[in-house]
Each structure stands twice: as C-alpha cells, then as structure tokens.
Amino acid sequence: METEESELEALGRAFAAAGLDATGIDLVSLAVLKVDTENQIAAGRRDPGFATAKPASAVPQSVSSAKGAVDGAS
Amino acid sequence: MALPKLAQALAAAGGDPEKAAAIARSASSDAMPHGGHHYSFISLAANPEPDPVRRSDALLGCVFSAKDNIDAAGFTTTCGSRLFVDAPPATTDSWIVARLKQAGAQCIGKNNMHEFALGATGINKVFGNTVNPWDKSRNVGGSSGGSAGAVALRQVHLSIGTDSGGSVRMPAAFTGITGYKPTPGILPMDGVAGEAWSIDCLGLFTTTVADLTTIWRAIVPNELSPARRRLRLAYLNDDSMGRADPIVWDQYQATVERLRKGGAELTAISIPGFGKCPYVCISIVYPEVASAHYELMRARPHEYDQHIRSLICLGELWSSRNYLDAQRLRSVLRERFAGIIAPYDAVLTPTVPIQPPRNGEPAHVPGDPPTQSLYTLIRFTVAFNVIGYPAISVPSGLDRDGLPSGLQIIGKPGGDWALLDVSQCVEDVLGVMPAPSANFLKETSARENE
Numbered sequence: 001m002e003t004e005e006s007e008l009e010a011l012g013r014a015f016a017a018a019g020l021d022a023t024g025i026d027l028v029s030l031a032v033l034k035v036d037t038e039n040q041i042a043a044g045r046r047d048p049g050f051a052t053a054k055p056a057s058a059v060p061q062s063v064s065s066a067k068g069a070v071d072g073a074s
Numbered sequence: 075m076a077l078p079k080l081a082q083a084l085a086a087a088g089g090d091p092e093k094a095a096a097i098a099r100s101a102s103s104d105a106m107p108h109g110g111h112h113y114s115f116i117s118l119a120a121n122p123e124p125d126p127v128r129r130s131d132a133l134l135g136c137v138f139s140a141k142d143n144i145d146a147a148g149f150t151t152t153c154g155s156r157l158f159v160d161a162p163p164a165t166t167d168s169w170i171v172a173r174l175k176q177a178g179a180q181c182i183g184k185n186n187m188h189e190f191a192l193g194a195t196g197i198n199k200v201f202g203n204t205v206n207p208w209d210k211s212r213n214v215g216g217s218s219g220g221s222a223g224a225v226a227l228r229q230v231h232l233s234i235g236t237d238s239g240g241s242v243r244m245p246a247a248f249t250g251i252t253g254y255k256p257t258p259g260i261l262p263m264d265g266v267a268g269e270a271w272s273i274d275c276l277g278l279f280t281t282t283v284a285d286l287t288t289i290w291r292a293i294v295p296n297e298l299s300p301a302r303r304r305l306r307l308a309y310l311n312d313d314s315m316g317r318a319d320p321i322v323w324d325q326y327q328a329t330v331e332r333l334r335k336g337g338a339e340l341t342a343i344s345i346p347g348f349g350k351c352p353y354v355c356i357s358i359v360y361p362e363v364a365s366a367h368y369e370l371m372r373a374r375p376h377e378y379d380q381h382i383r384s385l386i387c388l389g390e391l392w393s394s395r396n397y398l399d400a401q402r403l404r405s406v407l408r409e410r411f412a413g414i415i416a417p418y419d420a421v422l423t424p425t426v427p428i429q430p431p432r433n434g435e436p437a438h439v440p441g442d443p444p445t446q447s448l449y450t451l452i453r454f455t456v457a458f459n460v461i462g463y464p465a466i467s468v469p470s471g472l473d474r475d476g477l478p479s480g481l482q483i484i485g486k487p488g489g490d491w492a493l494l495d496v497s498q499c500v501e502d503v504l505g506v507m508p509a510p511s512a513n514f515l516k517e518t519s520a521r522e523n524e
Binding site (some may be wrong): 011014015018019020021022023024025026029030033034036037038041042043044045047049050053054055056057063 | 393
C-alpha cells in the first residue's frame with residue numbers, strides 16, 4: 001500500500017501534539033499499519049450484526065428504545 | 075538433567091516438603107542464569123524451599139516458573155524491559171502464583187518474554203533471545219517464549235504465561251508442548267502486569283494435557299469433568315481465517331485424519347469473517363496499552379525497545395470511535411461463533427499457519443500480501459482472544475521437516491473442563507511428544523562443529 005506524504009506529515013504532527021518523541025520511529029510503517037487497520041474496522045461496520053452490537057467490554061445496561069438509531073439503523 | 079514427569083515428581087515428593095525442595099533445587103541448579111544459552115529465564119530462586127503459605131500437598135513436587143510480567147514475591151517483575159531491571163522485588167504473589175504455592179508447587183524463577191508482551195517472538199535485546207529447543211536457528215515464538223522454552227526443556231513442570239493474541243498457544247506449538255488459554259476471568263489477573271485490560275488472559279504451559287489437568291484440578295476446584303463419549307468435532311477446512319503454509323496445512327489435515335480413525339466424528343467447516351480479528355485485536359490492545367504507559371512513555375521513552383515504543387505511541391493516536399467499533403465487532407463475532415460451535419464439542423484449527431520462522435527472517439506465508447505478514451503468527455489464535463473463548467494448543471507431532479506442530483482446540487465459554495476432557499481424548503489418539511533435548515543437543519553440536 002502506498003502511503004501519502006500528507007499521512008506521514010499528519011502522523012508526525014500528531015506525535016508532536018501528543019508530546020511524544022518520534023525520534024527513530026518508522027513513521028511509514030506506522031502509517032501503513034494505522035490506515036490498513038482503520039480500513040478493516042470501517043469495513044466491519046457494514047457487517048449485518050454491527051448496527052445493534054454493543055461494545056464487548058460494556059457493563060450490563062437496560063435495553064434502550066433508541067437502540068441502533070445512532071448508527072443509522074432505522 | 076531433565077525434571078521427572080509431573081506424576082513421578084508428585085509421587086516422589088510423597089507429601090514430604092524436604093523431598094519437594096530437593097526436586098526444586100535440582101531444577102534451579104540446572105537452569106543457568108538467563109536459562110544458560112537457552113535464555114528461558116530472567117531470574118532464578120537461589121535456594122527454593124516449600125512456601126509457608128502451602129495449604130495442601132496436591133502439587134507438592136511440582137516445580138513452576140512465571141512469565142516476568144506476573145508477580146512472584148521476592149522476584150523483580152521486569153516485564154522483559156530495561157525500564158524495570160532495577161525495580162524492587164515484588165512483595166506479594168499474584169493470584170495465580172499464590173494459588174499454585176498454596177497447592178504445594180514451588181516457584182523457581184521468572185521467564186523471559188517479548189518486552190511488555192507486545193510482540194509474538196522470543197526476541198529480547200535486554201535479556202537475550204529465547205532459543206527454540208528443537209532448532210537453535212528458529213524462533214521460539216512469544217510473547218511467552220521463555221515460559222515455553224523452560225517447559226519444553228523440562229526445566230519446570232509448569233510455566234504461567236499471558237495470552238492476549240496467542241502468546242501461550244503459539245510458542246507451545248513451536249516447542250512441542252501444551253499451551254492453554256482458559257475462559258477469560260476464570261484465573262484472576264491480580265498481580266499481573268496486564269496492559270490490554272479487556273483482552274488479557276493468563277495461560278498455562280505443560281508438556282502434556284494430563285499434567286495440565288492435574289494442575290487445573292488443584293487451582294480450579296469444584297467443577298466435575300463430563301463423561302466421555304464419542305467426540306463431535308468441527309475442523310476448519312478452508313482459508314476463511316487466512317492461509318497456511320502447505321507444510322503446516324498437510325500436517326494439520328493428517329492430524330484430522332488420525333482423529334477420525336481414532337473414532338471422532340469430524341465435520342468440515344468455514345469460519346467466515348474471522349480474518350479481521352487481528353485488526354480488531356490491535357484496535358483494542360494499542361489504545362489500552364497506550365493508556366497504561368502514558369506517564370512512563372513521556373518520562374523515559376528511550377528506555378523502551380524502539381519498535382515497542384512506536385506501537386505504544388501509535389495507540390495514543392487511535393480514535394475512540396475506532397476503539398469502540400472494534401469492541402462492538404467483538405460482540406458480533408462472538409455471537410456468530412456461538413452459532414458455529416453449538417453442535418460440536420469443540421472446533422479444530424492449526425495453531426500457527428507457519429513453521430517456526432528462522433531467526434532474522436519475517437513470519438510469512440508464501441503468497442500472502444506483505445501487509446498481512448504482521449499478523450501471520452497470530453492468524454488462527456487471536457480470534458479466540460477477541461471473542462473470549464477458551465482454546466488450547468496440543469502437540470500434533472513432527473512435520474515432514476522434523477519440527478513440532480500444534481493443533482488448536484477451541485471450547486465453549488465456561489466449558490473449560492469439557493475442553494480439557496476433549497483435549498485428553500485428542501492426546502490419547504495423537505500420543506505424547508518426546509522431549510527435544512536429544513534433537514537440540516544434536517543441532518547444537520552440529521552447528522558448533524561447523
């Protein structure tokens with residue numbers, strides 16, 4: 001996968017903004033890993049079961065009548 | 075000198091603390107600092123004696139070690155990192171270490187590991203790279219590689235590891251031993267430097283399922299083993315979880331055939347959608363680890379291994395939406411797998427899709443795109459961390475190159491005794507793996523003479 005120059009710059013800026021020292025870090029590899037992973041997770045949102053799924057680590061809660069609404073499930 | 079088998083050690087101790095101490099001293103005197111040239115250990119007890127907290131003799135004569143992110147009183151917990159080399163020793167035991175000591179087992183040391191468990195190899199620049207006892211030129215796997223090495227070399231009967239993506243099962247497969255990741259929550263994480271809180275899990279290494287069951291009975295009482303009957307097993311029969319090296323796949327198919335001939339009822343299945351599990355896992359692990367390391371990463375960034383530092387930094391940049399989406403995908407996949415496994419006693423897959431990689435070479439299935447190489451080693455294991463199912467790797471013999479292979483058996487949540495029962499049936503059919511020492515010594519000798 002090609003990594004856009006702008007993605008690398010954005011990653012470098014994000015490190016700096018977070019107060020992290022990026023010296024010696026392979027930003028190209030990290031950018032590829034980040035974008036690739038985000039794309040896979042974004043694709044997962046199209047899974048038929050996703051709209052009504054709650055986070056696995058969520059504490060038990062009552063069922064809401066608005067379930068799924070915020071994810072665009074009408 | 076290798077330790078006697080667990081059953082023999084328990085019998086030899088015969089409830090006598092002095093005999094048990096002698097067994098432990100023998101083990102620790104054979105294991106050199108850092109495991110000698112094996113690099114299985116980071117630290118060792120100077121003169122192990124039965125612990126005064128002992129309440130029963132169930133495991134008297136059992137010698138164990140713990141991955142160095144698990145507290146054992148008197149030992150520094152380094153997490154395999156330069157950052158904690160000079161930290162004071164732990165003053166109390168983790169839950170699991172205390173439980174084993176209460177049953178009479180003796181802790182003789184702490185095992186080497188991939189720094190902060192953030193990798194799938196036995197590579198550690200501070201404490202040395204753990205050697206694969208079957209072939210010095212190959213990786214032992216990880217992150218609990220030192221634990222696997224110590225058990226494979228019969229330096230201990232049991233080692234405790236942690237498994238957040240396959241870190242117990244994968245090195246177990248690479249070293250020809252048994253590696254078990256139980257249902258999350260059964261073994262409390264108290265006193266474990268876990269960092270991906272919603273996914274971390276303790277795991278156990280032994281040479282056989284029989285030993286594992288003996289130990290499990292001592293630490294998780296009050297559950298009954300189900301009655302034996304003809305096993306109904308499903309086995310992964312396609313590349314829905316990703317591809318495997320042909321050598322590994324052939325060995326796996328031959329193992330399935332041996333189980334069929336051994337009387338099990340086997341059904342070929344697909345596990346669709348689970349190829350995304352590595353991405354789900356890291357979307358959860360990296361941000362959680364970044365949270366745990368926030369202060370340390372700013373105070374002492376250059377004491378981390380550079381690659382580990384980069385992964386933790388990346389976790390700080392993960393969006394909260396991405397993290398929560400991954401947690402929601404866990405729920406989707408967990409529900410889907412419940413439907414897949416429901417008709418069966420267990421599901422089978424290879425443990426790892428490749429042979430142990432040669433030192434310095436990437437873990438890669440020929441023909442895979444480069445972007446997938448990052449997740450090659452955990453391809454078949456990580457899914458069951460993501461969805462919280464118990465899973466075990468049992469040895470399935472030597473492949474055509476003479477390297478150990480592993481069969482992964484997945485059970486149902488909370489059905490740990492049932493999974494151990496299935497695993498014992500599998501071990502009965504496949505047989506027990508021999509120790510690698512003769513092979514290892516031969517390899518060592520051959521290479522030193524080159």
